Amino acid sequence: MTLRADLALISEWIKADSRILDLGCGDGTLLRHLRDTMNVSGYGIEIEHTDIVKCIESDVNVIQTDLDEGINDYFDADSFDYVVMTQAIQAIKRPEKLLDEILRVSSDAIITFPNMGHWSSRLQLGLGGHMPVTKSLPHSWYNTPNIHLCTLKDFEDLCIELGIRIIKRRVVDSQHRHRWLSKIFPSLFGEIAIYHITKK
Amino acid sequence: MPEAIAENSIGIVKPQLHHFDEALQLDCGKTLEQYDLIIETYGSLNADASNAILICHALSGDHHAAGYHSMDDKKPGWWESAIGPGKTIDTNKFFVVSSNNLGGCKGSTGPTTKIPGTDTFYGPDFPIVTVKDWVRSQQRLMQKLGIPKWTAVIGGSLGGMQVLQWSIDYPELIDHAIVIAAAAKLTAQNIAFNEVARQAIMTDPEFHEGHYLANNTKPKGGVMLARMLGHITYLSDDAMREKFGRELREGKLNFGFDVDFQVESYLRHQGKSFVERFDANTYLLMTKALDYFDPASDYDDNLVTALQQAKAKFLVISFTSDWRFAPERSRELSRALVAANQDISYVEITAHHGHDAFLIPIPEYLAAFGAYMNTVAAKTENAENKKASS
Structure with missing residues (x-):
């Protein structure tokens, strides 16, 4: 099984034997991979029934809850080594509140999201006059679950505002490759951003 | 009368009565010197006795969980929708045990049985029994049946409470705990x-x-x-x-x-x-x-401490429209299980049937429950293969 490239990147950032919480864990691929290869334990949070069933099939712990209701009720402070949230923050009602809760539950978090500042999005909105539809953001404006899209700069500004320190950042293209263009001009050529953040 | 018994029904089943002579100390302070438990079993115990499942019944349930007692029965057992060959609790894979709780009225010793050696019914003098007492009596039954460990204990409502108590009181004897439409109190x-x-x-x-x-x-x-x-x-x-x-x-x-x-x-x-x-x-x-029922009361009213005793993996299921055992109660339980660092999956099924939903074959419910049971079966089979090859 080949792992989605952003998930493969994340697994390089996580220490073996750690305890993680995966917010919006989908079918549990990341948790299963980390469990099988690095003895990582933890829980996934998901709301889609078909994904939940897939997690159960893979013997991955999954808890059905709505991230918009927050995670403070569910998890004690500092109860995980990492919280991971891959491409879900843009669909959250109050991302700034959730980020705060994430870094309460764990000192370290890994967040990935589609970069709204990618050149093709800029081109579509700036010149075409349309809300962008791209490979990593395939929905139209009226049916998109992505209500809080941001650029790398937006996210980094929010981190400063919330007192969050960025430990590492990688940007990749929609094939999740770390190409030279996105290395030199990340905010223009990066389609998916991956951040390791902390409040320490 | 069923015109013909469906192919995926366990079919005609026969209850068995087990007599216990060893006195059972009850939570209320009284002792039952002897008692009977009536049970039904479905499927067969495998060579290394690793595929046994205990079904715990709810308030008005009994040992007759699946199949029919005779062709004249109008209705099958109370959980026919989930127990049978090829069903969620697959009797081709598992050996399923279902008993009528002590104090019941369907054949286990209870108020309608006569006090041993007399011609008097227990009636109101039958001692108050607790979930803990039931679990204790079921553990004796387990020994009698030659079952070293339950691969799963499963129950809804009051049955789910017994599952929780099992996981806390006998952590070594249960691998999976499936708690449906229940509450920690x-x-x-x-x-x-x-x-x-x-x-x-x-x-x-x-x-x-x-x-x-x-x-x-x-x-x-x-x-x-x-x-x-x-x-x-x-x-x-x-x-x-x-x-x-x-x-x-x-x-x-x-x-x-x-x-x-x-x-x-x-x-x-x-x-x-x-x-x-x-x-x-x-x-x-x-x-x-x-x-x-309040298992936390034995642990300074701390549910997390109570659940830390458990060694089983948990599946907790609730139903959105259940207001007698509301999803919030199952969420509380799930939160405590997470805090106790247990393996747990929690599923909230959208259903309009109320508390009764746990007995109804709702596709999403059976999909999640069935997926879990498949993982249980896979582990059971692995264990058996390992043993066979060693």
């Missing part, structure tokens, strides 16, 4: 409903302080009322609306106090048929077992 509202049910029974003039059998009578009105109240709380507002609406039984109002609406007719029918098959003292006992 009852709320005040839930106890209140039980109290109204008990008052309905105890104020019935035919109750005779519980000695109605000795008086050759039954508190029928009281039991009927208790069951009618129960039924209202097991269904949701939406389910009742869909099932009955304001439909009239005779198509017109009768301007009297007899049945006008279909819902009244349904409740009366449910109440009356329950009177025929259920004992009033057992009903009182079961509701007390519900009220008293």
Whole structure:
């Protein structure tokens, strides 16, 4: 099984034997991979029934809850080594509140999201006059679950505002490759951003 | 009578009675010197006895969880929708054990049995039994059946409470705990409903302080009322609306106090048929077992500490429209299991059936439950293969 490239990147950032919480864990691929290869334990949070069933099939712990209701009720402070949230923050009602809760539950978090500042999005909105539809953001404006899209700069500004320190950042293209263009001009050529953040 | 028994039914089953001579110390301080448990089993125990599952029943349930006792039976066992060959709890893979709880009225020792060596019914003198007592008695049954460990203990409602107690009291004897539409303890509202049910029974003039059998009578009105109240709380507002609406039984109002609406007719029918098959003292006992259940109380009222004892993996399921055992109660339980660092999956099924949903073959429910049971079966088979090859 080949792992989605952003998930493969994340697994390089996580220490073996750690305890993680995966917010919006989908079918549990990341948790299963980390469990099988690095003895990582933890829980996934998901709301889609078909994904939940897939997690159960893979013997991955999954808890059905709505991230918009927050995670403070569910998890004690500092109860995980990492919280991971891959491409879900843009669909959250109050991302700034959730980020705060994430870094309460764990000192370290890994967040990935589609970069709204990618050149093709800029081109579509700036010149075409349309809300962008791209490979990593395939929905139209009226049916998109992505209500809080941001650029790398937006996210980094929010981190400063919330007192969050960025430990590492990688940007990749929609094939999740770390190409030279996105290395030199990340905010223009990066389609998916991956951040390791902390409040320490 | 079933015209023909469905292929995915376990078919005709025969209850077995097990007698226990060793005294059982009860939580209330009393001792049962001897007792019987009536059980049913489905499927067969594999060579290394690693595929056994215990089913725990709810308030009005019994050992007859699946199949039919005879071709004349109108209905199969209470969980026919989930237990059988190829079903969620697959009897081709698992050896399923289902027992009638102590204090029951379907063959296990209870108020309707005679006190050993006498011609007197236990009646109201049958000691109050708790969920812990039941689990203790089921552990003895397990030994008698030669089962070293349950691969899973499964139950809904009061049955789910027994599953929790199993995981805490005998952590070494249970691999998977499946807790459906249950709670770690009852709320005040839930106890209140039980109290109204008990008052309905105890104020019935035919109750005779519980000695109605000795008086050759039954508190029928009281039991009927208790069951009618129960039924209202097991269904949701939406389910009742869909099932009955304001439909009239005779198509017109009768301007009297007899049945006008279909819902009244349904409740009366449910109440009356329950009177025929259920004992009033057992009903009182079961509701007390519900009220008293609080495993945290043995651990300084700390549910997390209680659950830290467990070694099983957990699956917790709730239903959105269940207001007798609301999803919030299952969420509380899940949170405590997470805090106790246990393996747990929690699923909330969107269903309009109310508390009864746990008995209904709702596709999303069975998909999640079935997926979990497949992982249980896979582990059981692996264990067996390992043993066979070693």
